[in-house]
Amino acid sequence: MPYFYLYDTYLQGAAYAPQLIRLENTLTDLGLQGRVGRLTLLKSVKDLVANAIREGADTIVGVGNDITFSRIAEVVAPYNKITIGLIPLGAEQQNIPQILGIPLGILACQVLSSRIIASLDLGKINNQYFIQSISVKGKPNIECNGNYKLQFSSPQEIKVCNLDFTNNDQVSDPQNNFLEMVIKNTPTKSWLPWSTKKSNDLDLSIIPTKSIRLTSPKEDLSLLVDNHRIIKTPANIVVAEEKIKVIVGKRRLF
Amino acid sequence: MFKNDNQNGNETIIGPSVKVEGDFISQGNIQVDGSVSGTINTKGNLHAGENSHINANIEATSAYIAGYVKGNITIHDRLELAPTSQINGDVFAKILIVAEGAKLNGRCQMGEVVTNNTPTSTKSHKKTTYNPTEIIEEKS
Numbered sequence: 001m002p003y004f005y006l007y008d009t010y011l012q013g014a015a016y017a018p019q020l021i022r023l024e025n026t027l028t029d030l031g032l033q034g035r036v037g038r039l040t041l042l043k044s045v046k047d048l049v050a051n052a053i054r055e056g057a058d059t060i061v062g063v064g065n066d067i068t069f070s071r072i073a074e075v076v077a078p079y080n081k082i083t084i085g086l087i088p089l090g091a092e093q094q095n096i097p098q099i100l101g102i103p104l105g106i107l108a109c110q111v112l113s114s115r116i117i118a119s120l121d122l123g124k125i126n127n128q129y130f131i132q133s134i135s136v137k138g139k140p141n142i143e144c145n146g147n148y149k150l151q152f153s154s155p156q157e158i159k160v161c162n163l164d165f166t167n168n169d170q171v172s173d174p175q176n177n178f179l180e181m182v183i184k185n186t187p188t189k190s191w192l193p194w195s196t197k198k199s200n201d202l203d204l205s206i207i208p209t210k211s212i213r214l215t216s217p218k219e220d221l222s223l224l225v226d227n228h229r230i231i232k233t234p235a236n237i238v239v240a241e242e243k244i245k246v247i248v249g250k251r252r253l254f
Numbered sequence: 255m256f257k258n259d260n261q262n263g264n265e266t267i268i269g270p271s272v273k274v275e276g277d278f279i280s281q282g283n284i285q286v287d288g289s290v291s292g293t294i295n296t297k298g299n300l301h302a303g304e305n306s307h308i309n310a311n312i313e314a315t316s317a318y319i320a321g322y323v324k325g326n327i328t329i330h331d332r333l334e335l336a337p338t339s340q341i342n343g344d345v346f347a348k349i350l351i352v353a354e355g356a357k358l359n360g361r362c363q364m365g366e367v368v369t370n371n372t373p374t375s376t377k378s379h380k381k382t383t384y385n386p387t388e389i390i391e392e393k394s
Contacts, residue, residue: 147279148275148292149275149276150272150274152271152272185269203270204269205267205288206265207266208264208266208282
């Protein structure tokens with residue numbers, strides 16, 4: 001099981017050097033050592049992963065955050081026999097490790113060592129894969145499964161989830177072969193002094209679907225994909241069932 | 255779908271500000287608080303809230319309706335009409351509970367409901383047959 005570790009660009013700073021040294025020592029102790037590749041301006045995820053697979057790696061481990069994992073998942077999706085792992089490093093809030101049951105930092109090596117593998121769905125938007133979610137705000141025209149359409153009375157916050165938190169502690173199931181579309185209408189507080197409308201009233205819809213066609217009647221809307229890519233409407237979103245294999249922890253939330 | 259202790263299968267929630275138009279087919283439970291026009295077909299249960307407005311034929315295993323429905327309702331098990339419900343259409347159900355204040359304008363047939371409707375097909379050819387319950391005559 002040759003491993004390839006892909007370090008994200010933000011780990012190049014001196015602040016992370018001691019953690020990376022401890023990480024590499026831990027991996028060696030557990031017998032999980034492998035080649036290391038570092039993301040730079042000149043080396044993309046696609047190039048590094050393709051080279052690693054060509055040289056025999058069958059487990060690609062992202063060392064970084066949610067965006068690191070998303071980039072690797074997008075590139076690895078076309079390969080059938082490659083498994084993805086994650087070692088989360090960094091101070092910011094990370095959703096994917098929490099959902100997959102992977103602890104932050106060095107403790108993630110234990111999860112890697114136990115090698116519990118789950119086949120997860122991916123989403124596909126205009127021929128690009130995504131793993132987490134797509135967000136958009138506005139009043140788009142939505143057609144689901146080619147069977148029905150959605151209309152809105154006011155602008156909405158729409159999130160198409162595959163592996164993400166949706167409402168409070170609820171998590172979308174990445175193994176149910178569906179994408180969950182979460183639609184929130186958050187009315188703004190009226191400037192009228194006698195208005196009784198509460199600003200925190202939530203109007204929530206949750207619709208599981210296999211395919212979505214998003215268009216905008218007026219100007220193109222921006223879709224935020226996995227919190228780092230932006231795609232404009234029109235967009236065709238479908239679920240790619242059991243598309244990737246991921247090393248998960250026992251305390252996963254699905 | 256979303257994982258919680260009571261979850262079993264995919265659950266759909268249609269909120270007040272959402273309007274669905276077309277053939278809505280589901281395998282799990284559906285909760286409607288908004289508007290739906292077309293058809294609703296599920297193998298699970300349907301819960302239509304007080305503010306729901308359904309202009310559709312409905313087929314479900316069980317249903318609780320507290321809003322407005324214009325269309326035929328076919329329920330394989332239990333149909334409960336809340337006091338605030340308004341039904342304009344025919345009702346076919348195995349078990350029917352009508353609360354005080356509910357409005358039902360249409361035919362009502364009870365007994366086993368058998369359909370050939372395939373939930374995954376948008377062009378379903380429905381053939382519905384009814385087996386009336388046995389009538390027990392009281393001997394005076």
